[in-house]
Amino acid sequence: MRSLRLVLVGLVLTGTVFVLASLLVTQAGNSATVAVAVFCSVWFVVVVVNALGGIAQGHPPRLEAGLAVLVLAVPATVALGLWSAGGSDIDSARTPWVLAAGIALWAAILQLAAVWNSQRTIVRTLDAAAAVFLPFWLLLMLLNMALGVNIGYTLREELPLLALNFGVPAAVAVVARALMAHTRSRAARPLPQRQA
Numbered sequence: 001m002r003s004l005r006l007v008l009v010g011l012v013l014t015g016t017v018f019v020l021a022s023l024l025v026t027q028a029g030n031s032a033t034v035a036v037a038v039f040c041s042v043w044f045v046v047v048v049v050n051a052l053g054g055i056a057q058g059h060p061p062r063l064e065a066g067l068a069v070l071v072l073a074v075p076a077t078v079a080l081g082l083w084s085a086g087g088s089d090i091d092s093a094r095t096p097w098v099l100a101a102g103i104a105l106w107a108a109i110l111q112l113a114a115v116w117n118s119q120r121t122i123v124r125t126l127d128a129a130a131a132v133f134l135p136f137w138l139l140l141m142l143l144n145m146a147l148g149v150n151i152g153y154t155l156r157e158e159l160p161l162l163a164l165n166f167g168v169p170a171a172v173a174v175v176a177r178a179l180m181a182h183t184r185s186r187a188a189r190p191l192p193q194r195q196a
Contacts, residue, residue, distance in 0.1 A: 003070060006047070008111070009108050010071065011074070011075050011078060013075065013105075013108045018035040022097075032086055043075055102166075106133045123181050126173075133170075137169055137170065141165045
């Protein structure tokens, strides 16, 4: 089950990295090459860490190695297929793509945190995902703003977009955690006794 979830995370990350690369790579035609290089490198590290974690938990090394090949191969094959197709550059209506990529990236990090969370509590998993996602997403959006300023937009034009592009996915992460914590705390309270 863990391996299937990781394959799904890898597929979501593949799409997310390709969208982000097409938004952030300034030289036309190079976004697919950058995306496949970034994705395959990062995904290889994720798969190795996952396999080592499985071995540390007592799973047979041969089994973990076989699963690692599967978990690495499926998303990497999709990434290489997208690369061979040339990818595509996003030239217009960038904000919806940025927002979708941000939410997809948070969802992938959340699933990865859920797979690796030994505590098995959703609130701690949401905390871990937010702790990884928020600074990483802020860094990416600052890079996006710097690229916008570099190609001729003013800082005054870029700052509201930075707030929107960072704020919406960040709000999704923070609100999801708050809602889950609230739901969990309400579920833990005893029901009031009815008086006859």
